[in-house]
Amino acid sequence: MEHALNIALPSSGRRVPCEQCPLRAMPHFRAFETQELKFVASFKTGELMADTGTTLLAEGANSAHMYTLLSGWAFRYKSLPDGRRQILNYMLPGDLLGLQGSIIGEMEHSVEALSPLVLCVFQRDRLDDLFSNHPGLAFDITWLASREERMLDDHLLSLGRRTAIERAAYLIAFLHQRAAAVGPDGSRTLHIPITQAHVADTLGLSIVHTNKTLRKLADRKLIRWLDRACEVLDVDGLMQIADWDGLPERKRPLI
Template sequence: MSLVLPSSGRRVPCEQCPLRAMPSFRAFEPAELRFVSSFKTGELVAETGTTLMAEGAHSAHLYTLLSGWAFRYKSLPDGRRQILNYMLPGDLVGLQGSVIGEMQHSVEALSPLVLCVFQRNRLDELFRNHPGLGFDITWLAAQEERMLDEHLLSLGRRTAMERAAYLIAFLHQRAESVGLAPSRSLYIPITQMHVADTLGLSIVHTNKTLRKLAERKMIRWLDRACEVLDVEGLMELADWDGLPERTRPLI
């Protein structure tokens, strides 16, 4: 895996950002849009498997995922890892490093992706002069905590099949909210190893569990992707009501 550095060029002006047109995201005030446009220094393009941030490192930047999929994880000294959460377009990446100074997790590209790059040293200016944007960042951090609470509940109390059903339904709903699955089947770009590292199961147990979901016609497992066939069935199996429908901030 390689660690990438941001490019300095700007390909998508904030005023023309395709995410801003989606109903999932709240609209900027004119002054907020002007600040975010100046806050952005460029874009980062990364291929699948690229390490965007490394645990223990200091990051000079903050990112918003513009397109693609990524995931956050922590590792043990022997290389075993736990995937903590997945990132989709509109998600803020690297806030922990920008506030605390040192990353406590790593971030890897799950697919080819593009990220907007922001200047970490202007974060205090954002909070001082644009309290609405400061609240947005706080909201995003709280939302991440809420999702982690759901994941921990799943790991601690659901069966292996229920865990897998919850994970796939969760990813489907998150992708649907940003227009990745409007009226067709969704292909989630994960391998069985990603699922195993998320659910805390062995690869053998994971394989058996996913096969049972496939036998129920809820998913179809491909080489490096999972096709979701019955998201309602997955939600019912996991006894999960789904994500609340609400507009959310976009930095």
Template sequence: MSGRNGRSLSARRYSCESCPLRPLPAFRAFEKQELVFVNGFKKGELAVEKGDTVLVEGSRSAHLYTVLSGWAFRYKLLSDGRRQILNYSMPGDLIGLQGSLMGEMQHSVEALSPMLLCLFEREALPELYRSHPGLAYDITWIAAREERMLDENLLSIGRRTALERAAYLIAFISTRARVVGLNGRTPVQIPITQ
């Protein structure tokens, strides 16, 4: 089934049991009942092309996503039409949690490269929080990590020179890429143009 912007919802290519991200050291092993829940929580995979909008600021989304492959960036549109990049999303990152918990999205997300996203129904979040405290803790940890990254980005914008900001961005992306196994024996291809 094709979506707008060339996106397509595909039948599952990966079961949660065989997810290529699971063996990475950045991710903990699921308990058996957690894996069963997550496998039912996942509704499919969404293929997204470079330049496609995944989530739109001001909209409500029935879904949240985990990046299986590819890169994206989160941004806000400013009143003068410029956009402020807030952060980058890489494999393993959760996209759309803010909108799932607070209603409207306060930012947009655009694909920097072709992406494959695991698609989850936000309606199942209350069940996750009620019945799977380990998974609920994981989501809280992800939100806290995101807050820390945003603090660093704010510091970068406010206190660093242009050269220091560029150096920080390269170091930040390199560290994140290493955590999710993107910088093995081959160079990391960073799909950023500016």
């Protein structure tokens, strides 16, 4: 059964110049060389704003654009013909969207906004220029693709070998660690904007099983479940349950 998609279209206006990008000031991201910054500023054609639930990229479609997430959350997923979906990964500020479509031509997954978003828009037909004339940026894109593969390896290991409570603990700790690197400082509470349906579609569990599993984590005072968000109370406790050491701390590229 086909569903109508609320698909966002790029705007042409630039509200945040690359030279003043708030992400560039974060210690999590590597600094651009002068020529790299100049190219990326010309590579960017505008910005896109999208509401929660908007489809940014659709499986099977072609897109003339790539995006860098400037603010907000999104998720990648694949669907079966009957509408069941598997969430593959989550996107946070600084992540690159649409590279697969730019290289292969047709998207093999969909991307949906998990919260209100602002994205930087890039023309995919200038990707050849980037690879030909800016080897540092070309390496950055390769690095980002490799990082995504590594995260998917970890997710597959979790789905295949961890118990339900270990899977849930891993997922929430993983999202918390990623969000903490690009989110507010420790003076503000960090909320992960996911529902129990998102958790179920990520972990391959039923809603009932997911609810029982998350309740166990809440009973241990590790998380607090809100209406459409999760507050992490003890990330170290979650990591201990999942037997997960966390993501490596290193500077990462930003396109």
